[in-house]
Amino acid sequence: MTPPPARRRRTGAKGTTPAHNLPRRGAVRRAQAITTYGVGSLIAVDHESFIVSGLDEADQSWNADESPRIYERRLARLLDVDYFRLPPASDDTSKDGLRVRRFPLMHSCPECTELQHHRHFNPPAGRSVCGTCEVDLVPSRFVVACEAGHLGEFPYWQWVHRSPDRGATTAGRCGGKLTLRSSGRTSSLRSILVSCTCGQAPEVSMEGSFRRNALKDLGLKCRGPRPWLGTSAPTQECGIPLRTLQRGSSSVWQPVLKSALSIPPWSNGRADPLAGHWEKLRKYDDRAAVAVYLDAIFDEAWPISLDEVMTLLDAEREEDPDGGATPTFDHRYRALRNKEYERLRSGNDESEHSRDEQFVCETPLGDQSVLGPLGVTGPMLVKKLREVRALKAFTRLVDAESTTDTKEMPLSNSPLRWLPAMEVRGEGVFLRLDEDRLGAWEKATAVAARVERIRIAHQRVLEERADDPSQAVPSPATPRMVLLHTLAHVLINEWSLEAGYPAASLRERLYAADDMAGVLVYTATSDSAGSLGGLVAQGEPEHLDRTVRSAVRRAEWCSSDPLCVETEASGTGGTNLAACHACVMLPETSCEHNNILLDRALLVGTPDDPRLGFFADVLAD
Known part of the structure; x- marks a missing residue:
């Protein structure tokens, strides 16, 4: 700010x-x-x-x-x-x-200690000060939220007037005024004291207000407030238990972001004039019908040729499910990633396209055989890259990456045909792992057992956060996914140290499935650390060979070892193993999975089993 x-x-x-x-x-x-x-x-x-x-x-x-x-x-x-x-x-x-x-509307005055609605202080227009004391008002430090995404004011009246058996009384009808002060003895919640001038309730501290069942014990449930939509937003009984949160907590708001790379044939911008018409165009199979439709929507010359439109329609239909079934969100997202992976593997030459082309991916000129001993193959230099990141929705209290649609809160009261988004233009390096070597490694019993511990822990977290545990999304943790994820993190850390890139300016994009095993590391910002050519240069085979070897050797030791490498569980709910902020964790903006599903032992092995690591041979050289 x-x-x-x-x-x-x-x-x-x-x-x-x-x-x-x-x-x-x-x-x-x-x-x-x-x-x-x-x-x-x-x-x-x-x-x-x-x-x-x-x-x-x-x-x-x-x-x-x-x-x-x-x-x-x-x-x-x-x-x-x-x-x-x-x-x-x-x-x-x-x-x-x-x-x-x-928001929040509850404020307190540090001078007279009154705690009440902002307007009751009678502040001058355009200012947030106490009308009596003329000092700046302090917004409530505490809010309440539920896992459905609703957000409300902390119930100070009920908290102060609760009965000895922890139940709520007829709070708010006593005629008194609330006050809030700090005893100054400690910095804990125990020193934040709330009282009522009615004298019917003792002065109480905020200690215990963050307990999971603290508000449930008062008989309070969520009533569905959505203050970001204003007073016109419908309020209906939600019924989900409320949780107390600090106003500045990251749990108050987590974005649900979805992104895509602009790849051919959509990456030259020529399809933009047809936005909003594709669903109707898909109904026509022959060129003549498409031509009639284009004549109807464009009064003058077409901004795009008929051949290009047919090519775009064919490209879109390639992402449809087989058998004519209605595509689900998950299917479309997998298809989106599959097409990106195919394009990153095949590449395209900048000289073959106009300067409007937003995706340029070329094979490096150096000898790629030097990467063979590492198990790395197919490096590609992504010289031009455009990523669009859209804000789909948001969540509260629950991890946005593991939630279901039912817990996603929409951005508007009525449906819109657009979403806010940002675009990033940069560059990157794409590499794959050798399928034969990877297939043999992931079948090892020790590897599968270690990743299974991560998967079980992650699945347990997902089920705890789901309304219906049987409907929880499956954990994506597989040996190749965890390996690729950890490899991307150590590469970003290495390029941050060796190539001068801030770690927060680089981002990973993983392609992990039965038929995919690739990693794209690209510039995630458009400022001075954006598209300057430095990252692309690191993709040349001789540089990449040196980078991978250095990154793996650096990952062999952590300043928190032996605690880090020998831990039985780390991260949220045990969703990591050998991973901490001293070795492989990254800034949150750089990671697709919020720094979970990581284990550097899959790269370098453990003291008890050095052959566990995919790059064990590199360390043995």
Whole structure:
């Protein structure tokens, strides 16, 4: 966050008054509006707290010039939308930007210690100060949420007036006022004291409010509040138990992000004018019918040739399921990844395409045989790359990567035909593991047993978070997936040290399935660490050979060994084995799986079984 800019009188076109002249409360980067401060998240600006509003009014408030449309047909088809929009980039002459609402509404005054609704302090217009003491008000540090994604105010009245048997009373009818103060004795919740001036209840601390059943014991359940959608949002009884959270906790908001690479034939931008028409075009099988439809939607010359349209239709149908079955979300996502893997393997030459081509992937010129002893094959230099990341929904309390659709909270009250998204243009290095060597390694009994421990732990976590354990999504943990995931992490760490890239500026993209065994490491930011050619140079075989050997040797030892390599379980719920922040873990923005399903023993072995590692021969050299 940056401090709020100096207020200036803003005008609309030709000096007219803008349609909305809302006060500004700080600024965020476009990428943050997708990954950190998206719809439904809490955002702190100086001493104030807000929640980012939903998208129901965004079509009117987001200026087309400041929030342009972007297109990525394969991702749009996956998410069932027509297009995406960049979050608005506002300046001093902008009419609007991301809209926010004040939340939480419960505030306290550090001077008079009163705890009440913000408006009851009678603050001057545009300020958040106590009308009596004239000091800055403090937003409530505590909020409540449920696993269905609802968010509400902490029930201070019920907490103070609870009965000795932990049940709630007729709180709020006593006529008193709440106060909040800190005893200053410790920094724990025990020192945060809440009381009521009615005198009917003793002063109580916030200690115990974070217990899983603390609010359930008061007889409280979620009533379905959705403050990011405003007062017009329907409120219905949810019934799921509430949990107390710190306002700044990462559990309050986690984005559900989906992304896709722009690959041929969709990567030259020529298909963009047909956005929103593909579902109708798919109904026609012959060229004549497609030509008639194009004549109907374009008054003048077609922006794309008929041959190109037919090629695009064929490419889209290749991702349909066999037998004409209705494709599921999981099927479409697997098909999306499969096509990327095929294109990364085959590549394309930059000289064969126009400068509008957004995907250029070439075979390195060096001798690839040097990678044979490593079990690495098929390196490709991805010189141009475009990734579109869309904010599909968000979750609270539960991991966004392991949740089901029923626990995903939508971004608007009514369905929209678009989603907010960002695009990253960069470069990368793609490599694969030798299938013969990988197949023999993953069949080893010790390897399978070690990965099975990770899979069981991860599946248990998924079942605990599911409403119906029998419907929990299956864990993706397999020997090749964990191996590829850990290899990607050590490569990113190595390039961060040797090539000067910040670890947070690189990102992994895994292709792990029965018929896939590849890793793409690419630049995840478009700033100075973006597309400068340095990462592509690391994909040349002689450089890649040196990088892999160095990364594997570095992974052989961790500053937390022997505790790290000999641990029986680590990470959330035991979903990692030999992995910690001193060896293979990365910044969260770099990892597809939130730093779980990692085990460097699968790379280098263990003291008891050195041959367990896929790269054991490298260490023996």
